[in-house]
Amino acid sequence: MRLVVLGGGESGVGTAILGKKKGYDVFVSDFGKIKENYREILTINGIKWEDEKHSEDLILNADVVMKSPGIPEKAPIVKKLLELNVPVISEIEFAIQFTNAVTIGITGSNGKTTTTLLTYHLLKQGGLNVGLAGNIGKSFAWQVAENKFDYYVLELSSFQLDGIVNYKPHIAIITNLSPDHLDRYNYDYNLYIASKFKITQNQTEDDFLIIDHDDVEINKWLHNHSIKAQIIPFSISSTVEKGGYINEQNISSNINNEQLTMPINELALEGKHNVKNAMAATAVAQLLKIRKQTIRESLSNFQGAEHRLEKVLKIQNVQYVNDSKATNVNATFFALDSMNTPTVWIVGGVDKGNDYDELMSLVREKVKGIVCLGVDNAKLFQTFNNVVDVMVETTSMEEAVKIAQRMAEKGDTVLLSPCCASFDLFENYEDRGRQFKNAVHNL
Template sequence: MTKRIVILGAGESGVGAAVLAKSKGFDVFVSDFGEISPKYRMALNKYQLAFEEKQHTESLIFLADEVVKSPGIPDTSPLIVKLIERNIPVVSEIEFAGRFSNAKMICITGSNGKTTTTLLLYHMLKKAGLHVGLAGNVGDSLAWQVAEKDYTHYVVELSSFQLDGMYDFRANIAILLNITPDHLDRYDYKMENYINSKFRILQNMRSEDSFVFCTDDEIIKKELMNCDTLAQLLPFSVREEKEMCGWIENELLKIQYNENLFSMDKKDLSLPGIHNVYNSLASGIAGSVLQIRKEVIRESLSDFQGVDHRLEKVVRVRGIQFINDSKATNINSTWYALESMDEPVVWIVGGVDKGNDYGVLADLVKEKVKGIVCLGIDNSKIHAAFDGKVDVIVDAESMEEAVKQAYRIANKEEIVLLSPACASFDLFQNYEDRGNQFKEEVRNL
């Protein structure tokens, strides 16, 4: 009997999983509750894959031997609950793809900095001449690449949602940057559930594998005490030097791996801000484990261009610098953004709240922010946190209105910062759409 694989969701990861399943001779059916985009419908037809859209036909789905689901579908959705009741295994695309690849997997997770670190490492590995693919939350579907490319290495950005559907997948190098409250709406508002999800990156690691982690993060430090892993532990810190694999000493970034010491001046890093020192340390350690030459590591850390929608300088208009940080979808990301500002800030904030505690931003807002523009359908929590704490706080119902309001409040030599600290789904398709609209409205001023 041919094994039947049903794929839920026909986006990048779903169609990629379908292509891989078909290439392995499985009976494949793809089901998407929404409308499939033209790009992916074309791909499904090209590979002669059976699919449906705008519905989930349960009689066809329940024939599955195994289901691969999109990370966007929560485990609590009625269809997933029914599948689990029927003992039909439900896995993520990454889990499925990992079965068919012998490539080295360098996997990155954390609440913040994942994309920057992933792209920085990919940049480094390409520069080193490795045959490397970029996958997970960024780049192309891992499954699609496993089906059609013959990469020796993959750099994979993993969200907690992807990790939740992973069981036998093994990372050769796992990087855990930080853990701060995020997506708590998907974890019953219980922080321990979210922490457990992030630590799944360690499952199945062996003694020849490496775990790179930030020891300045109290949650990671505490959790590691109760964590049993065979992987080699490679901690990094900007506060401590003793027993670290990566640290800062006299403004120098240092990495000691086995007998090799790597060192470079912190001011030569291409990306500004303390959070990027962490991202650079993590990337440099992974590069050292992979035995990439020191010159290549140094060059990569000094010429990397950064990530779209992450502290991206747009333009100056009449001396006011506009900065797009739309990728900041949680409080911690916004904390780092505000921390790295040197001029007075007009801050555009708001969207779909994921259980935010704005109190942690209070001191930074007092020190750096002169005005707030609330951009969201429900801004009550932002007002409750900051009314009376800044000179001006106003509401906007569109990006055009938000940019114009911010422009009116800001003066020459000041900054307008879009750093929403929230998800984008109330007014925008996603954070990219939000960032692109911001850039467009700024250029229209």
Template sequence: MNELVIILGAGESGVGAALLAKQKGFDCFVSDGGQLKNAHKAELEENGIEFEEGTHSEEKILSAALVIKSPGIPEKNELVKKIRAKGIEMISEIEWAYRYIGDSRVIAITGSNGKTTTTALTYHICKHAGLDCALVGNIGISFARQVANDPKPLYVAEISSFQLDDIVTFRPHIAILTNITEDHLDRYDYSFRNYINSKFRIALNQQSSDYFIYNADDEVTVQHIKEFPILSNPLPFSMRKELLQGAFIKEQEMTVANSDEKLQMSIYDFALKGKHNQYNTMAAGLAASVIGLRKDKIREAIQSFEALEHRMEHVATVRGIEFINDSKATNVNSTWYALESMTKPTILILGGVDKGNDYAQILDLVKEKVKAIVCMGVDNRKIHEAFQNDVSVMVNTGSAAEAVHASFQLADKGDVVLLSPACASFDLFRNYEDRGNQFKAAVREL
């Protein structure tokens, strides 16, 4: 097979795509405009895969039969435009992996918020029930790497809108859409509509034997669902109404009804606390019931799940002040969910790279629950403008350690310090994990 497969971007998904291409006998070449991580470099060398870093050999790339593009590279990239103009097929690593899974099935989860927790919980339930499955996509290892190195009969995949943009045949047996709120608009020409279209692509190729699980309380989802020709079986979940098919919570009890069988469980038995996690638990519970897992196994797994790092993670209580790390909150809606679950006076740490945020969404919750805002970013003007009339104490800090110290000074015994930034982290940190880790380290040094 002499067809040249080019992989653009050599992060986890790019290296995974290259390993799969090599295994399937393709001539492949990896091109990254930045610098590769040493581990990725070593892996490519070890497998005899050609690569380049810090540059793109345009002529070679434009001679490809197929290009697999990293989700981080936008359509407006000049090289991407040239590839499109030449009519070369360009797909995402998710699509590439899907083409080689054979009879295996996929549970795919997307959404603006809650997708990581929902994916991890769904995987935990499947593992607990004894299924041979893998956790792939945005969480865990890349889908293509898993297919190349250790194929499984079931894949539980967290999938971003960027990955969905470049699918062609990708068809999950179960698709979950947690919710849609304004996010990443810089990648979608500042059009919310484009972003909505992207999220619904998760159900694009589904057939009548598949399932589409969605949040019936999410106004954007419900408003637009009829505009898409979804052929799969709809399974909504809600806290506002009882459903004959789907999942709902009424009087603190969750009911999951996917056939004649019903699973019922008190929300007080959920390992994950907070209203947003009740939605995530309903979605995961529905997916588990669709694939036919036993009710007792689903119940046990929901009770035993451990929360993920950087997502409403309790760090420590210091002199009666609780510190919570929600660094994964990179948009306003995530911060809304975090604040909504707060029951004590809160010192809120906000800030970072603004992705076109509308802070009005959290203003009511801030008025109700927040006694001080600690800004942690290079440019905090927009946060000051949004809250200066409603929060009497606002301070600027330029590092995680400074933010922790300032919050500790402002807090009283019985208060909570909540890092839930509503912004991307790239102004001061490598990524949200780095931000969360620096926050935790600073708390532990108090």
């Protein structure tokens, strides 16, 4: 069996290693440059690879192709493969056939990283032999090749879900839906939503789908489509019979007729959206019979995700917050919503078709100044120029932080929540977040 892997990054190399171990004839092809460390790993493992090209004679003869999530369906090589009826699948789909582990699959437009890390933390603290993979950390295929976990918590992007045929998580979570990555879905929001719901397409009556009951789009989709999984809702605005809701100042979670109560002020993470993330993770822990006391302790001692509302430093009584992972309007909405002090907002980057009007009321209420950090800031200026007192443009993180420091007074917050992708000035959102933190430490 010939396995061709398109993309020589984390998921590609992991798939190649698993494929080799399972006796496939493996070839890795990357149209860009493969990083040095990944080249070494492929070479050491005796796996053939090429980069900066796709050689059709070495690719089109595949029995199966694993396409890395970053490569669009529209890529010429992918189109050719599909015309030849060669199966093109995702890493998750390839790897799942080689493990009997129970998987918890987590998707959504925002909150999925935090929910994934939090769920993993709860299950690990509860004593389960659990791995963490997907969009985060070490590739799932790589771990299936090298480790023997009984459970996996997987963060799944819509791109990973697009390449699924038979994969089914025992427990799935859809945190919420908001327009994101529409450039990959012909600017059709419904295609993007359908892609997220692929997470439940193979689930049976014995499986569970945990959803945000307050999310209009999720409810609309469920109203128009039937699914087999047992639905467990969570809500911060209404009481639900089964699932999570707010009762006075507590989270109340009712699963398998077991009621768990947790005071909201004891949660490690602040903000309404994190109450929801905690409800989703708690539901998983309860379904997997983790002790209530362990769940409560884990929710209160959890360390949040890097680059997601991460408190960096307080300098002259100004709090600096790194929310570089906020690459869309919805994520920035959560960030601004959780600010309780006047805020200097650093924003900008590659705009994926953002509608900034949704942020208008929060910006009026909370933001005193805006620092635009992007190559093209015209749309931001158009939207907010008359709303805030000061608005400045820059193309360097160091300068952005210095300008923000000058704008901020005692008791304020400086928030990096870019609302956009990072590729105009940075390698990725991690690079952007690290540069922000370095700049703050250098003040």
